[in-house]
Each structure stands twice: as C-alpha cells, then as structure tokens.
Amino acid sequence: MRFETKVIHVGEEPDFREGGAGDVVVPIHLSTTFARLRVDEPTAGYEYSRTSNPTRDALEARLAALENAEFALAFSSGMAAETILCLSVLRPGDHVVTFDDLYGGTRRLFDRVLRSSTGVEFSYVDARSHENVRAALRDNTKLIWLETPTNPIMKLCDIKAIAEIAKERGIVTAVDNTFMSPFFQKPLDHGADVVVHSTSKYLNGHSDSIGGAIMVSDEKLYRALKFSQNSVGAILSPFDSYLLLRGIKTLAVRMRAHEENARLIAEHLESHPKVERVFYPGLQSHQQHELAKRQTSGHGGMLSFEIRGGLREAKSFLEHLELFALAESLGGVESLIEHPALMTHASIPRAEREKVGVGDNLIRISAGIESAEDLIEDLDAAFGHVA
Numbered sequence: 001m002r003f004e005t006k007v008i009h010v011g012e013e014p015d016f017r018e019g020g021a022g023d024v025v026v027p028i029h030l031s032t033t034f035a036r037l038r039v040d041e042p043t044a045g046y047e048y049s050r051t052s053n054p055t056r057d058a059l060e061a062r063l064a065a066l067e068n069a070e071f072a073l074a075f076s077s078g079m080a081a082e083t084i085l086c087l088s089v090l091r092p093g094d095h096v097v098t099f100d101d102l103y104g105g106t107r108r109l110f111d112r113v114l115r116s117s118t119g120v121e122f123s124y125v126d127a128r129s130h131e132n133v134r135a136a137l138r139d140n141t142k143l144i145w146l147e148t149p150t151n152p153i154m155k156l157c158d159i160k161a162i163a164e165i166a167k168e169r170g171i172v173t174a175v176d177n178t179f180m181s182p183f184f185q186k187p188l189d190h191g192a193d194v195v196v197h198s199t200s201k202y203l204n205g206h207s208d209s210i211g212g213a214i215m216v217s218d219e220k221l222y223r224a225l226k227f228s229q230n231s232v233g234a235i236l237s238p239f240d241s242y243l244l245l246r247g248i249k250t251l252a253v254r255m256r257a258h259e260e261n262a263r264l265i266a267e268h269l270e271s272h273p274k275v276e277r278v279f280y281p282g283l284q285s286h287q288q289h290e291l292a293k294r295q296t297s298g299h300g301g302m303l304s305f306e307i308r309g310g311l312r313e314a315k316s317f318l319e320h321l322e323l324f325a326l327a328e329s330l331g332g333v334e335s336l337i338e339h340p341a342l343m344t345h346a347s348i349p350r351a352e353r354e355k356v357g358v359g360d361n362l363i364r365i366s367a368g369i370e371s372a373e374d375l376i377e378d379l380d381a382a383f384g385h386v387a
Contacts (some may be wrong), residue, residue, distance in 0.1 A: 003066070003183060004252045011062035012245065026058040028242045051230050055238040059245050060213075063203075066182040066248070067195050069215035071222040073229055074241060078178065078198025079105055080234035081212030083113075085194060086143070087232070088224040089172050092119045094142040097133055099157065100124040101150035101356045104345035106176070112347075127157040128288065134165050141169065146192075147176045148185075148295075152304045152340045152364040153357050154279040156288040159295060163191030172221070178202070178331070183255040184298040188217060199236075201331030202301075204247040205254050209240045254333065257369040258301025261335075264372040265365065265379070266303045274313075274383050276306040276361070301367045302330060304340075311360035313386045314339055318363065320385040323370065323378040330366035335375055337365050 001010070014022040034046040046052060056074050063072035075081040086109075090096070098110070102124075114120045125132040127146060144166050148157045159175060166173040174194035175187035181202040187195050197203055199211035216222050229235060236244070259282070266280035278285070281292035282299030292299060307314050318326050324337040328344050338344060340358050348358070367375070 001065075006062070006065045007251045008249045010065040011058035011060075026055055026242070026245060028238050029054045030238050049238065050233050050235055053235075053238055053241070055245075056236055056241045059236070059241040062245065062248060063197075063199075063213050064215055066251075067177070067188055067215040068186055069188055069195065070217040070219065072213055072215045073222075073225055074199070074236035074244070075212035075214070075229065075234050076236055077210050077234075078196070078200065078212035079109060081196050081198075081214050082106060082109060082176075084225060084228045084232060084234055085174060085196065085214060086114055086120070088221070088228045089143050090114070090118065090120050091142075093121075093140060095121045095123065095138045095140045096143045096145055097123050097125060097136045097141055098145040099127045099147055099150055099155070101153045101155050101358075102145075102147055103151040103176070104340070104347050106145075106147075107345075107352075108347040126155075127162065128155055130158050130161040130165060133157075133162050137165075137169060137171070141171055144171055144173045145176075146174065147179070149179050149281055149300070149302065151179065151302075152279075152345065152362065154281060154286070154302065154304055156281060156291050156295070158291060159187050159190035159192055163193075166193075167191070179302050180296055180300050181251065181255055181331075183252055184259075184300055185296045188215065190295065193218060193221065199244055200329060202255065202258070203251065203331075204244050205250065205331060205333060206243075206247050207329065207332035207334065209243040209247070211236045211240050211244055254369060255298070255301070258331075258367055259298050261369065261372045261375060262301045262303050262365075262367040263299065265367055265375060266305075268376050268379070269303075269305050272380075272383065274308050274386055276308050279304040302365070303367070304362060304364045306359070306361045307363060307386070309361060309386065311341075314361050314363060317382045317386050320382040321378055322381070323375060324365070330364075332366070333369050335366060335368035335370060337363060340364050 036043045060072040123136045125136045163173045173192045175192045176196045178198045195215040197213045270278045280303035
C-alpha cells in the first residue's frame with residue numbers, strides 16, 4: 001500500500017462484524033472504562049482507557065504504517081514521548097550522545113530534568129560527522145539521540161552511518177523525525193531503532209492538537225515503552241486521537257505544498273540584500289545538500305535564516321509581519337515565524353546557543369500552504385521596516 005493510501009485507510013477500515021456499523025471514520029471512544037461479562041476476561045480486550053482505547057489503537061496502527069514500523073504509541077505531547085523513551089531505555093549513570101543543535105525543550109529535558117534527577121550524562125557533538133559520534137561513545141552509552149534536520153539550524157546527520165556504529169555496540173538509536181515527517185524521511189528504513197514525533201506539528205497539521213508518538217519495530221522495546229507509558233499515564237486522549245487521525249489524511253498533499261513554499265521562500269531570501277545566510281537543505285548552497293537528496297525524498301517546510309544586524313533588526317522585522325504568525329510551534333497549514341533565541345530555545349544558556357549558531361539574528365520559518373506570492377510579499381514588506 002502506497003503512502004497516500006496509508007494515510008487515509010490504515011486504522012480506519014469499516015467494521016462489518018456483527019454489531020459493527022461500518023463507520024468510515026473511527027468513532028471517538030470517550031469511555032474511561034469498559035464493562036465486562038466475565039470477571040477474568042476484558043470485553044474486546046479493553047479494560048481502562050489509560051491502558052488502551054479503540055480510537056487511540058486505530059491511530060497507533062496508522063502511525064506505525066507511516067514509518068514502516070511494527071508498533072506505535074501515541075502520547076500526550078512530544079515531550080511526554082521523549083521522557084518515556086528515556087525512562088524505558090536509560091538507567092542512573094548511563095550516557096547519551098546527542099546532536100549539539102537540538103530543540104530547546106529537548107535540551108531542557110536532558111540537562112535540567114534527567115541529568116539532575118537520574119544522573120544520566122549527556123555529550124553534545126556535531127553529528128554532521130558520524131566519526132564525532134563514534135568518538136564520543138563510552139562503555140556506558142545506551143542511547144544516541146538525533147534530530148535531522150536539526151532545530152533550528154537545519155543540520156543533517158547520516159542516519160545509516162550512525163545506526164551502524166550504534167549497532168556494533170548494542171546502543172539504541174533514536175531519531176526525532178518531526179521536521180521531515182514520514183512523507184519525506186523514514187529513519188527506521190535507514191537503520192534507526194526508534195522514531196519520535198511531536199504530532200502537534202506536521203502529522204496533525206492544523207495547530208489544534210498537542211501530542212507525540214514513538215514508532216519502533218523491536219517488540220521487546222515496544223513492551224518496555226508500553227509499560228512505562230501505562231504506568232506514567234502519558235497517553236493521548238480519544239478526542240486528540242480523532243483529530244490526529246483526521247489531520248494525517250491530508251499529510252501527503254500538505255507536505256508537497258509546504259515544501260514548495262519553503263523552497264520558493266528560501267530561494268527568495270537567499271538573494272535578499274538584508275539576509276546573511278539561509279539554512280534549507282533543499283538549496284544547493286546547503287553544505288549537506290547531497291546527503292539530503294540521498295537520505296530524504298524531499299526537503300520539508302522548515303527553514304531558518306540570519307537577518308543582517310542583530311536583535312533590534314530581528315525584532316523590527318518580526319513585529320511588522322501580517323500573514324506570518326509570530327508564534328512557537330510549526331507544521332500547521334498557516335505560516336509561523338519565530339525568534340529561537342528568545343522563544344523556542346530561550347531555556348538554553350546564551351553561550352551554548354551561540355556556540356551552535358543560534359544567535360540574536362537567527363529567525364526560523366515554518367512555511368504554511370498559503371499562496372507563496374503572498375508570503376513573500378509579507379516578508380518583503382517587513383524587511384522594509386528594517387534599517
């Protein structure tokens with residue numbers, strides 16, 4: 001079954017069994033608990049919605065199919081998914097190797113929650129070179145955590161090369177695939193063990209549902225994740241599961257439109273006199289453009305750029321936009337724009353931010369699916385307010 005068909009049909013096959021209504025859309029099962037006829041036999045396998053729920057099960061079947069995984073779990077947020085993965089894989093004193101450029105919330109979880117509460121150690125490396133990853137490994141390394149492209153500098157890493165290094169040592173490789181979505185990149189196909197998503201972004205696509213997901217093919221790892229999720233209670237609600245099922249149906253057509261707009265915006269910004277640099281893997285000027293072509297089937301809707309000047313110029317530009325919403329998050333049908341140093345990555349100390357390139361003049365764009373011409377006109381009008 002091809003991707004465009006999977007996003008519509010997997011998990012929502014009409015139920016023609018006796019008593020089934022043949023629903024084309026899976027019902028929202030709001031019940032918290034499920035009655036049973038026999039004391040020792042849950043009816044239809046359901047006991048309590050924290051453990052499993054028919055609507056969430058339908059969603060998880062679709063999520064697994066999109067990443068070519070055997071199993072999937074839907075969480076209350078992307079950060080909940082990351083936390084459960086760490087709780088399931090890591091123990092006090094373990095070590096993690098991760099990209100030096102990461103979403104600020106992930107870095108905050110690693111440095112200010114897990115490091116202090118569990119004693120887990122983290123090494124941040126420039127994973128654009130897989131040899132840097134190899135060099136950072138220790139005897140107690142249990143997890144390699146990757147973003148590709150990274151948030152917000154759009155750096156890439158070679159998933160296949162890093163996964164091969166990890167497998168030699170029995171280390172779990174996890175990839176946050178939020179920026180690319182399964183439409184453009186499938187990390188499990190390149191050897192990764194775990195794929196993580198903030199489903200609030202491209203998978204849902206409409207900025208109206210917070211959620212997260214983990215996709216795996218190893219059953220032992222899946223059982224550990226499922227146990228931790230049930231124990232902690234970090235599950236996606238039935239209504240949010242319904243919203244996500246609905247949003248995913250248009251993922252393929254949305255991602256094509258996101259990519260087209262991002263490419264046009266990136267090309268325009270690259271030639272703009274008030275822009276220093278543009279970070280978009282789809283540009284030939286991107287240092288890892290060839291890796292992007294080899295590892296992904298497209299380049300996505302995310303890009304960043306450095307405006308000429310500093311914080312004053314960045315603020316003036318951002319506060320004069322009309323169509324772009326100045327807001328955190330990404331992946332919705334509407335275009336969003338933000339200032340990483342003051343918004344999504346503000347929890348990272350300034351010195352650490354600047355070390356990886358997140359300066360005061362960096363701006364991140366999530367290209368929506370509006371008219372590209374209107375978006376470019378909005379950008380140009382805002383540039384007109386920058387001295």
